[in-house]
Amino acid sequence: MANIVTCKTKDGETVQYVDEVIGSGSMKDVYFSPDKSYVVAFYHKPQNEQARDRIDMITGRYRQNIFGQSGGEYWKDLFCWPTHVVEHGHKIGIVVPTYKSYFFFKYGSKNDDFLGIKGREKEGKWFASASNQNKFLDPRERGNTLTYLKVCLLLTRA
Incomplete structure (x- = not known):
C-alpha cells in the first residue's frame, strides 16, 4: 500500500495525495488524493520565475475571473481548472479537481x-x-x- 503524503499549498490549505503515480506526461507526474476527489500534479523539472508567476495567475486571478463571476458555477461541471499551487520536496505542482463521472x-x-x-x-x-x-x-x-x-x-x- 502506498503512503499518504501531506503538504501545504501556497495559500495555506492542507492537501494529501497517495504516493503512487497514476499518470505521467512530458511535464508532470500525477497523483490521486486519498478520496480521489482531486489530483496533485508535480512538474518534473524546476520551474523558473516566469513559469511560477504563470501558475500563480492560473490558480489565482484567471480562476477568479472565470468562477467568481455571475454564472461561474456553470463552468465547474465543465472545466477541471487548477485550484491551488503546492510545493513539496523542491518540486512545484498544482491541485486539480478530478473529472466528473x-x-x-x-x-x-x-x-x-x-x-x-x-x-x-x-x-x-x-x-x-x-x-x-x-x-x-x-x-x-x-x-x-x-x-x-x-x-x-x-x-x-x-
Whole structure:
C-alpha cells in the first residue's frame, strides 16, 4: 500500500495525495488524493520565475475571473481548472479537481466490454464517427439526437 503524503499549498490549505503515480506526461507526474476527489500534479523539472508567476495567475486571478463571476458555477461541471499551487520536496505542482463521472465510460463497448474501455476516459474518436459508434460502443453509451444537441449547446457556450 502506498503512503499518504501531506503538504501545504501556497495559500495555506492542507492537501494529501497517495504516493503512487497514476499518470505521467512530458511535464508532470500525477497523483490521486486519498478520496480521489482531486489530483496533485508535480512538474518534473524546476520551474523558473516566469513559469511560477504563470501558475500563480492560473490558480489565482484567471480562476477568479472565470468562477467568481455571475454564472461561474456553470463552468465547474465543465472545466477541471487548477485550484491551488503546492510545493513539496523542491518540486512545484498544482491541485486539480478530478473529472466528473460522466467523462468516463459507464458501460464500455459491445459484447460485455470486449475492448476493455469501461471506466476509461471518453475520447472524441468514439463519437466523431457513426461507424465507430455502431460497431463498437454499447448502445447505452451512444446517446441520441437530444444528447447530441445538448453537447452542441455546451460546446458553443464554452
